[in-house]
Amino acid sequence: MKKLLMAPVWLVQIFTQTKSFTRNPILGSTLLNRLGLHVARIVLAHSIMRLRMLILSRGVSKQHRQSYFSNGYILIPDFLTTRAFAELKQEIHLANAEVRECTQGDTLTHRIMLDENSLPTMPQAQRFLQSLELRKLLKFASGVNGQPVSYVQTIKNHFVEGPPDPQKNLHSDTFHPTMKSWYFVDDVDERNGPFTYVPGSQQLTFARLRWEYRRSIEISEDGDRYSGNGSLRLSSEDAKEMGLPPARGFKVPANTLVIANTHGFHCRGNASERSTRTELWTISRSNPFNPFPGIDHPWLTNLQNKALHAYREYCDRKAIKRGTVSSWHVIEARNTIGQQEIIPDTDEQSRQLLHEAS
Numbered sequence: 001m002k003k004l005l006m007a008p009v010w011l012v013q014i015f016t017q018t019k020s021f022t023r024n025p026i027l028g029s030t031l032l033n034r035l036g037l038h039v040a041r042i043v044l045a046h047s048i049m050r051l052r053m054l055i056l057s058r059g060v061s062k063q064h065r066q067s068y069f070s071n072g073y074i075l076i077p078d079f080l081t082t083r084a085f086a087e088l089k090q091e092i093h094l095a096n097a098e099v100r101e102c103t104q105g106d107t108l109t110h111r112i113m114l115d116e117n118s119l120p121t122m123p124q125a126q127r128f129l130q131s132l133e134l135r136k137l138l139k140f141a142s143g144v145n146g147q148p149v150s151y152v153q154t155i156k157n158h159f160v161e162g163p164p165d166p167q168k169n170l171h172s173d174t175f176h177p178t179m180k181s182w183y184f185v186d187d188v189d190e191r192n193g194p195f196t197y198v199p200g201s202q203q204l205t206f207a208r209l210r211w212e213y214r215r216s217i218e219i220s221e222d223g224d225r226y227s228g229n230g231s232l233r234l235s236s237e238d239a240k241e242m243g244l245p246p247a248r249g250f251k252v253p254a255n256t257l258v259i260a261n262t263h264g265f266h267c268r269g270n271a272s273e274r275s276t277r278t279e280l281w282t283i284s285r286s287n288p289f290n291p292f293p294g295i296d297h298p299w300l301t302n303l304q305n306k307a308l309h310a311y312r313e314y315c316d317r318k319a320i321k322r323g324t325v326s327s328w329h330v331i332e333a334r335n336t337i338g339q340q341e342i343i344p345d346t347d348e349q350s351r352q353l354l355h356e357a358s
């Protein structure tokens with residue numbers, strides 16, 4: 001009965017960004033994937049997204065367009081003036097806003113959402129997000145004529161006991177082009193885990209399509225947790241099969257902007273020590289089958305942020321009923337960003353620091 005009721009939903013989801021092989025039995029059908037369903041979705045989604053990117057490419061330099069299409073990323077050092085960077089960094093360290101935390105393996109990630117609640121007290125961050133150059137680049141890279149969801153994000157490597165962080169395995173976020181950006185507030189090197197990307201791996205080559213076809217059948221039959229979710233993992237054998245170059249770790253100084261198409265293979269780089277990395281981070285993921293890039297209006301940006309906020313609160317309530325906390329739960333500390341220099345020795349000290357920071 002449930003299957004009968006859900007069938008129309010699963011059918012409609014074929015033409016959305018839904019990516020899970022395990023939660024949608026149509027997308028996870030071995031027979032349909034043998035017939036080429038997964039590959040057909042990829043080809044159609046990439047064609048439409050390329051059209052949207054081209055529509056939004058006005059005002060983006062040829063060099064940046066070429067880099068995004070061929071390498072899968074845009075890298076801009078010294079994005080802000082020295083003074084603007086210093087002011088922004090100071091503002092981030094003094095920010096007093098709600099912090100949500102997620103634990104993945106032995107990594108903690110802290111995020112402050114940049115929305116109508118936090119931005120009025122963060123004028124430098126607001127100026128950064130509203131800069132014409134950034135807006136043009138992000139619109140082009142995402143294929144969306146609108147604002148991405150934006151955060152101050154701190155990655156805290158080796159801050160908790162746990163297995164290795166699953167985000168440190170090379171993977172593709174989803175089957176279609178999707179954009180993330182990092183404006184690094186800290187210098188990034190092997191100590192705090194550079195963002196890592198396989199150059200050119202976002203391209204739909206014949207080898208990639210052949211690999212996607214094979215993986216879609218394998219995952220439909222018996223996939224691992226993350227690949228079954230639609231984020232396909234990349235092994236060294238896979239990389240060799242597709243003829244991909246070695247991954248590049250972005251060891252870059254602070255004040256560098258990186259924009260990447262995370263359909264390409266990427267991961268958080270390994271961090272050699274207990275360390276943090278803070279960045280202004282944005283994400284844009286839209287329906288790749290919709291040929292219209294959308295309408296840029298502050299009202300729609302607010303609506304998008306409010307919907308996400310409401311979803312997080314819904315997850316909080318559900319988790320409380322189960323006697324636990326949601327995967328992205330609010331922590332007591334209002335600002336955990338300025339702790340880079342303070343390295344607690346134990347988890348107990350870490351908890352104390354979080355309390356002191358509140």
Ligand SMILES: [Fe+2]
Pocket residue numbers: 171172173262266267
């Ligand atoms: Fe990812």
